[in-house]
Amino acid sequence: MNYWLMKTEPSVYGIDDLAAQPDQTDHWDGIRNYQARNYMRQMKKGDRVFIYHSNVKEPGIVGIAEVVREAYPDFTAWDPESKYYDPKSTPENPRWDMVDVRLVERFPRTITLEELKADPELADMKVVQKGNRLSITPVTEAQWRRILSKL
DNA sequence: GCCAACGTTGGC
DNA sequence: GCCAACGTTGGC
Numbered sequence: 001m002n003y004w005l006m007k008t009e010p011s012v013y014g015i016d017d018l019a020a021q022p023d024q025t026d027h028w029d030g031i032r033n034y035q036a037r038n039y040m041r042q043m044k045k046g047d048r049v050f051i052y053h054s055n056v057k058e059p060g061i062v063g064i065a066e067v068v069r070e071a072y073p074d075f076t077a078w079d080p081e082s083k084y085y086d087p088k089s090t091p092e093n094p095r096w097d098m099v100d101v102r103l104v105e106r107f108p109r110t111i112t113l114e115e116l117k118a119d120p121e122l123a124d125m126k127v128v129q130k131g132n133r134l135s136i137t138p139v140t141e142a143q144w145r146r147i148l149s150k151l
Numbered sequence: 152g153c154c155a156a157c158g159t160t161g162g163c
Numbered sequence: 164g165c166c167a168a169c170g171t172t173g174g175c
Binding site: 007009054055059113130131132133135 | 171
């Protein structure tokens with residue numbers, strides 16, 4: 001099993017939106033960055049994902065989801081009405097993928113970016129590094145446990 | 152709202 | 164294939 005961190009802006013789609021879905025399961029669409037897409041393609045059923053809220057007063061990790069369906073074409077790229085529309089992606093030759101995730105746990109509090117940055121053991125995490133914009137990053141098992149221990 | 156960092160685009 | 168211009172991300 002592998003671990004990941006996925007960023008999202010709660011004003012667009014947050015953990016509460018995931019919680020509101022039937023079976024608390026939804027597809028994770030809108031990834032339009034090749035590196036993030038490639039990470040997503042590596043995700044396996046059962047992998048665990050930290051849900052991270054960005055662009056808010058207190059950015060940080062708010063809960064855990066689980067991969068329930070591995071990468072398949074992101075159909076929002078084919079929809080001219082979608083904000084994620086990409087005319088270069090077609091059903092015949094899809095450029096972007098998504099996965100399905102199910103909410104596992106909503107944390108009682110946010111594990112803030114500030115906390116993550118303050119922990120030397122987490123200095124290698126992409127999310128604490130300056131200028132990082134990648135919305136999907138791998139997390140090691142040691143980092144995963146370290147973060148959970150903060151709750 | 153600002154702006155640094157970064158990815159992508161397109162002219163050459 | 165280079166690189167300037169542009170758009171986006173996301174912390175602050």
